[in-house]
Amino acid sequence: MATTTDYYCTPELYEIIYSDFTADIPFWVEIAKAARGPVLELCCGTGRVLIPCVEAGVAMEGLDAASAMLDHCRAKLARTGRTAELTVSDMRDFTRPRRYALIVIPFSSFYHNLTRADQIATLRRCREHLAPGGRLMFQVFHPDLRKLLENDGVPRLPKTIPHPEGGTVRVTDTGRADFIEQRLRIQREVEELDPGGAVRARHELQFDFRYLWKPETELLLAAAGFTRFEVQGGFGAARAPVAGENLVWTAWQDS
Amino acid sequence: MTARPDDPPAVVLPSPFDDGAMYDAIFHGFDMDLDFWRAQAKTAGGAVLEAACGTGRVTLPMIEAGADVDGFDLFPAMLARLQARASERGLRVDARVSDLRDFRMPRRYALIAIPFNAFLHNLTQADQLASLTRCREHLLPGGRLVMHVSFFGAAIIAASGGPPELEYETRHPVTGRTLRLYDQRMMDPIEQIQHSINEVHELDERGEVLAMHRSETRVRWIGKPELELLLAAAGFTRWRIDGGFAGQPLRSAEDQMIVFAWADGNR
Numbered sequence: 278m279a280t281t282t283d284y285y286c287t288p289e290l291y292e293i294i295y296s297d298f299t300a301d302i303p304f305w306v307e308i309a310k311a312a313r314g315p316v317l318e319l320c321c322g323t324g325r326v327l328i329p330c331v332e333a334g335v336a337m338e339g340l341d342a343a344s345a346m347l348d349h350c351r352a353k354l355a356r357t358g359r360t361a362e363l364t365v366s367d368m369r370d371f372t373r374p375r376r377y378a379l380i381v382i383p384f385s386s387f388y389h390n391l392t393r394a395d396q397i398a399t400l401r402r403c404r405e406h407l408a409p410g411g412r413l414m415f416q417v418f419h420p421d422l423r424k425l426l427e428n429d430g431v432p433r434l435p436k437t438i439p440h441p442e443g444g445t446v447r448v449t450d451t452g453r454a455d456f457i458e459q460r461l462r463i464q465r466e467v468e469e470l471d472p473g474g475a476v477r478a479r480h481e482l483q484f485d486f487r488y489l490w491k492p493e494t495e496l497l498l499a500a501a502g503f504t505r506f507e508v509q510g511g512f513g514a515a516r517a518p519v520a521g522e523n524l525v526w527t528a529w530q531d532s
Numbered sequence: 533m534t535a536r537p538d539d540p541p542a543v544v545l546p547s548p549f550d551d552g553a554m555y556d557a558i559f560h561g562f563d564m565d566l567d568f569w570r571a572q573a574k575t576a577g578g579a580v581l582e583a584a585c586g587t588g589r590v591t592l593p594m595i596e597a598g599a600d601v602d603g604f605d606l607f608p609a610m611l612a613r614l615q616a617r618a619s620e621r622g623l624r625v626d627a628r629v630s631d632l633r634d635f636r637m638p639r640r641y642a643l644i645a646i647p648f649n650a651f652l653h654n655l656t657q658a659d660q661l662a663s664l665t666r667c668r669e670h671l672l673p674g675g676r677l678v679m680h681v682s683f684f685g686a687a688i689i690a691a692s693g694g695p696p697e698l699e700y701e702t703r704h705p706v707t708g709r710t711l712r713l714y715d716q717r718m719m720d721p722i723e724q725i726q727h728s729i730n731e732v733h734e735l736d737e738r739g740e741v742l743a744m745h746r747s748e749t750r751v752r753w754i755g756k757p758e759l760e761l762l763l764a765a766a767g768f769t770r771w772r773i774d775g776g777f778a779g780q781p782l783r784s785a786e787d788q789m790i791v792f793a794w795a796d797g798n799r
Contacts, residue, residue, distance in 0.1 A: 393757060393760065393761070419721075419722070420721075422686055422689045422690060422721070425686070426686060456685055456686065456785040457683070457756055457782055457783065457784075457785070458756070458757065459755060459756075459757055490684075490724060490755055490758060491722050491723065491724075492657055492723065492724060492752075492754075492758055493755060493757055493758035493761060495657060496657070496758060496761035496762065496765060497761065499765065500761060500764065500765065518722050519722075520720075520721035520722050521721070
């Protein structure tokens, strides 16, 4: 059976599937530049956010639980002669020798914490790794009722993305939502098609999310010891959160 | 469209709890939870406190089941009605005007009961935590808090912004007239706060509306994981959340959450 860990064993496919999602990159680059110090990114993956930050001159460190993703990130950095310190580590129990002005967790990766213990452990780790006055920022999607109800065990309409080496990649998701425990399991079929439309390769993947409501997130931050935090909607200038859209949380380490 | 909780209502309406007689006329037949609360009270092993006891819909059956029950409520009109009903039945009850967030009773309890979504009237996290902390402080060692909270499910969110929905229909216990309770809801899914405009229509035998009583109320819905964080933050050490009054597991978003919480640190 496929697991979330397996899901991140195919970095090339991951990058193709999410190649159209770039809306958050300028936001994170600006945040990272403003930190004026080393920045730690959790769940940095293949460097979708990390590499643009490095290119903008930020000293980035990245953690990810999937070594295949980090290998891919490292190879991409090497091709442009850049470096970043990348470490295979679980966000729930990472240990680094320094403290950071900024820790970021983009792209709803925090939702891979599936239990309350995992959520609080991750937040505590982050708080312990922040310099005085430093901040943790993470982005998660706010649950959208209509989208959640689509996770009814029926395959959704496939999404087709051009493959950079020719042909296409076809992605078909089948989701199941547990509204009580706020979990979402996506079973994903990824097919690589040649230019004639014949299936060249097929992958079965799976990943789990544990989504959060806003008041619940506030309780988690408090349980992890944060005393000051705020939330904004979207990736632009600060604005009020909007239901069903992206939320960006900021939590400060005490000065 | 979603309403912001801080939007002023178009008209200022009374609370549904300002008129105990009307409340009773609507809910006199609502008894799906009474067997559960009687059984809880009988097995409490000591005194019982009912928070937001209102006109005694649950209080009086618990006393009649042999329990030693105190109560409090925010609304004097509801308590006046409770005392009148208790007298009619030859019962005595210590029920006082108090707020769930800062009540102080002269004794501690083996059971604190919060029936029928009363806890959802806490509109902020500070209020939720203050209420739970007060309850915990009023529990005897080994005592339990038990509350009934409907689950924050898709249907609740989907009901937002629609036309008034017929929520409940009954007969007036005195006049025999049909009473219809309509609810028009506006939900803010970010803060989980629902603003409801309630209308009670009193119909004559031809179905014409004889009288209409409007009121408004706000509730703040709670998800299960959120509820667990609230209990922990308020100092509860153990809890169980069932999916109905018969002890069934919580499985569906349409289920009722029945919460049992213990504070093992209480001495």
